[in-house]
Amino acid sequence: MAENVLPTSIRTDGAANTVSTSSSAMSPHVFPTQIEPFKWAELGFVWQGQVELARFARVAAEVIPPHDQQAIALDCKLYVDDRKIARLDATMKATLPLTCQRCLHQLDFDLDAHIHLAMFTDEKYLDRLGREKDEIDYVILSEAQLAHGAETIDVLNLLEDEILLLLPLSPKHDDCELAVASVGDDLLCSNGQVVEEKRNPFDVLAGLKLK
Numbered sequence: 346m347a348e349n350v351l352p353t354s355i356r357t358d359g360a361a362n363t364v365s366t367s368s369s370a371m372s373p374h375v376f377p378t379q380i381e382p383f384k385w386a387e388l389g390f391v392w393q394g395q396v397e398l399a400r401f402a403r404v405a406a407e408v409i410p411p412h413d414q415q416a417i418a419l420d421c422k423l424y425v426d427d428r429k430i431a432r433l434d435a436t437m438k439a440t441l442p443l444t445c446q447r448c449l450h451q452l453d454f455d456l457d458a459h460i461h462l463a464m465f466t467d468e469k470y471l472d473r474l475g476r477e478k479d480e481i482d483y484v485i486l487s488e489a490q491l492a493h494g495a496e497t498i499d500v501l502n503l504l505e506d507e508i509l510l511l512l513p514l515s516p517k518h519d520d521c522e523l524a525v526a527s528v529g530d531d532l533l534c535s536n537g538q539v540v541e542e543k544r545n546p547f548d549v550l551a552g553l554k555l556k
């Protein structure tokens with residue numbers, strides 16, 4: 346399976362500007378779900394385009410819907426540097442509507458992520474980073490993380506981890522009013538009645554069982 350995916354996908358690198366590639370089902374405009382990181386880095390892989398927000402499920406969970414119209418602009422590159430280290434460079438940009446934790450209104454968060462990852466199969470190769478060891482981000486893609494036998498990873502999953510680190514834990518406008526008081530009142534007034542109505546049938550049932 347992976348053997349079919351590899352050549353056509355890599356071809357989108359060199360032919361990124363051509364409209365159609367081979368008869369592959371994989372469009373060059375859709376970011377591949379699985380990538381063989383070390384092999385693709387060796388061959389060189391470049392991808393630019395929009396990735397639907399829905400493909401970053403953990404990020405989407407933090408973003409105000411609808412998600413089907415939202416996307417993250419991705420510029421991604423896999424290559425081997427001059428020290429023979431496989432590298433993943435990526436830039437991700439988007440404006441993500443989050444919920445302000447103070448006023449509960451929308452807060453637009455400008456995502457501007459620049460990722461530079463060194464990829465290793467084993468910790469023992471970390472020495473190759475030399476003096477950069479403490480400065481450069483790296484990831485160990487052990488066999489456990491690579492899919493069975495195919496040696497592929499979901500790069501979006503890796504990128505998503507980085508986005509989540511950048512998202513504010515508790516997003517708040519610089520200057521806004523606390524919404525708690527008015528929200529509390531609204532809930533009591535509008536829902537109090539509904540809750541009462543829903544409870545009544547059960548009360549009746551409970552009464553019947555007792556008899």
Ligand SMILES: [Zn+2]
Nearest residue numbers: 445448518521
């Ligand atoms: Zn606010």
